[in-house]
Amino acid sequence: MTELIRDTVLGHFLHLVTRKKVLLYEEEKNPELWRKYVHKEKSANLAMHGQTAAPDNEKEEGQGPDDSPTRSPSSGSTVVDENQQINEVSGKRVDPEKGKDVHVVDWWGPDDPENPRNWSRFKRCFVTFEICFLTFSVYIGSAIYTAGIQDVVRVFGVSQVAATLGLTLFVLGYALGPMIWAPMSEIPQIGRNPVYIGTLAVFVIFQVPTALATNFGMLLAFRFLTGFIGSPSLATGGASIGDMYSPSKRTYGLAVWGIGAVSGPTLGPLVGGFAAQHRGWTWTIWELMWLSGFCLVLLIIFLPETSSANILYRRARRLRKLTGNDKLISEPELQGQDMTSKDIIMMSLVRPFTLSFLEPICFCLNMYIALIYGLLYIWFESFPIVFSGIYGFNLGLEGLAFLGIFIGVFVVLPPFVWHQHKYIEPKFNENGELKPEWRLPPSFVGAFAIPICLFWFGWSSRASVHWIVPIIGSGWFSIGAFLLFNSVLNYLSDAYPEYAASVLAGNDFFRSCFGAGFPLFARAMYDYLGVGWASSTLAFISIAFIPIPFVLFKYGESIRKKSKNARHDL
Missing domain, CATH: 1.20.1250.20 (MFS general substrate transporter like domains)
Incomplete structure (x- = not known):
């Protein structure tokens, strides 16, 4: 019953007037869960290609270009160019022309109960x-x-x-x-x-x-x-x-x-x-x-x-507010940004x-x-x-x-x-x-x-x-x-x-x-x-x-x- 009411008009009202003391979402109980909600593959694709889906040629080949940071052969440590931007959650290099350095908020898995x-x-x-x-x-x-x-x-x-x-x-x-x-x-x-x-x-x-x-x-x-x-x-x-x-x-x-x-x-x-x-x-x-x-x-x-688009949008908004990380964004928001x-x-x-x-x-x-x-x-x-x-x-x-x-x-x-x-x-x-x-x-x-x-x-x-x-x-x-x-x-x-x-x-x-x-x-x-x-x-x-x-x-x-x-x- 709590899960049913939490996302209703009444639930949002009670959540607001009690200053988030009742009907809490999981991420509000533990803000460290934000990584659980980030889709690494989509974030990597955005960093490298500027879109959440991998290009068709890479899907057919089963692998993409090696965009991971290079490692020193002697020490094994990561060598990062000072001008090279790395997407934190995926570890992929951000393409300077078409890439986007964001963290895509998605369902945490196929069994996410909020889906x-x-x-x-x-x-x-x-x-x-x-x-x-x-x-x-x-x-x-x-x-x-x-x-x-x-x-x-x-x-x-x-x-x-x-x-x-x-x-x-x-x-x-x-x-x-x-x-x-x-x-x-x-x-x-x-x-x-x-x-x-x-x-x-x-x-x-x-x-x-x-x-x-x-x-x-x-x-x-x-x-x-x-x-x-x-x-x-x-x-x-x-x-x-x-x-x-x-x-x-x-x-x-x-x-x-x-x-x-x-x-x-x-x-x-x-x-x-x-x-x-x-x-x-x-x-x-x-x-x-x-x-x-x-x-x-x-x-x-x-x-x-x-609406799954609205549910994910509100999840991303909550995570941005809880963590102060403005890179957290949902896929529907990204699509809206590209619309004129x-x-x-x-x-x-x-x-x-x-x-x-x-x-x-x-x-x-x-x-x-x-x-x-x-x-x-x-x-x-x-x-x-x-x-x-x-x-x-x-x-x-x-x-x-x-x-x-x-x-x-x-x-x-x-x-x-x-x-x-x-x-x-x-x-x-x-x-x-x-x-x-x-x-x-x-x-x-x-x-x-x-x-x-x-x-x-x-x-x-x-x-x-x-x-x-x-x-x-x-x-x-x-x-x-x-x-x-x-x-x-x-x-x-x-x-x-x-x-x-x-x-x-x-x-x-x-x-x-x-x-x-x-x-x-x-x-x-x-x-x-x-x-x-x-x-x-x-x-x-x-x-x-x-x-x-x-x-x-x-x-x-x-x-x-x-x-x-x-x-x-x-």
Whole structure:
């Protein structure tokens, strides 16, 4: 428990106010441990070559040039040129042109307990639950509003489409926010926790003016701002999972995280339905504030930092302060020193867009996931048409209809985990690496599940058919969405490991834009075409996308090798 709390916001606060008398790190107990944390090989490479990795020609030869200080043949003592600079921890000569005389602070070994991938199973599972709960607490904010749309129409005297803007602007905030928050969480000096906690605190506070909005414009403005502020967990949550799990186990963590991502939108109408029915639309916002407020308190007390770059940065900073040795520096700091302002702007603002539009793999998969996401938000408009208009459900019972989508996730989860364990894990090589295309087979099933769902739901939604039938049909959607999301996000992370944060941020931008736009025309489409043909139209569109995962499975490797950004060695 001490190790869990020490790296949380509460732990840092207690450490500060007690003047470092509680929750001490090992190096604070014994500053002489600093040598234990210095990576000699990386320090030597920096001294000789100016980079932490040895040049490729030396890796192939198995040895580098003899840069050790010369020894006198008669006495055996070290002969050092007065102008020759020696790196203390490695004993290597510092190249006067490109070398750097620094001591690289790293993990003390493969079993360093502060490395998130070495945390105990309980700690990793608990932190995964926290990330999942954070995602749920924010994601529910989009759908919980839909239960009060009719009351918004009545209170503010606006049209149905205008009232729907409260949903779409919130989701549009999801799209734009990660373009700033996701790259910020990758900066070693910041890390993930300040982004999570800071934005969630503002998210909670902004629910107050949203619920107390005195006019429609004020409501829309704060709905957009809350979506924008609350978005980090939606794009960065997967990165936090990746911090804690090796590539072979990451898919299980993402699967659990996916439950939170699906549960939010599907349980939103249920959580908000009965409240909106009896107390009006404002109570849906108050419920969101209470839920996210509880999540904020939980994370302040129990969420440790998962970014290895930030953990190493703070370790190096502590060691510099304890020892007075300014040569102690972490590898993430070194990388930051070499980055110009242009590099930072390219990484945070330009790269997500260039990868999304110029990389064929990214563009096709982003469009596919965006379609699935858009379909989910269309249902927030189609469910009232079906279950209130056809079956006569009240607002509270209408929310229960979404349970079919929710239950579908738990139906597909066990066979997905079994397939990963039995067929995918054995394909990882001795270095823990997998050919990215092997992430795609589950999407073969998911691609067909989406049109099955849409045809089933569309043509079974009629008074002569029991209401449970379209609800069962809707469960196919979560089966398809779950398999597609897990396959695509893992595939993109493996195919573009150096640019994973930018690729995933771009994917989030695409899908959130579609999620924001689709509800605006959903009601008109369903009113004009009818439930059966409107759903069938969407099903035919989803059928057109089915070949994408099959084509990438067969030709993805050759496409990757033609890209200058994708991985070529697998």
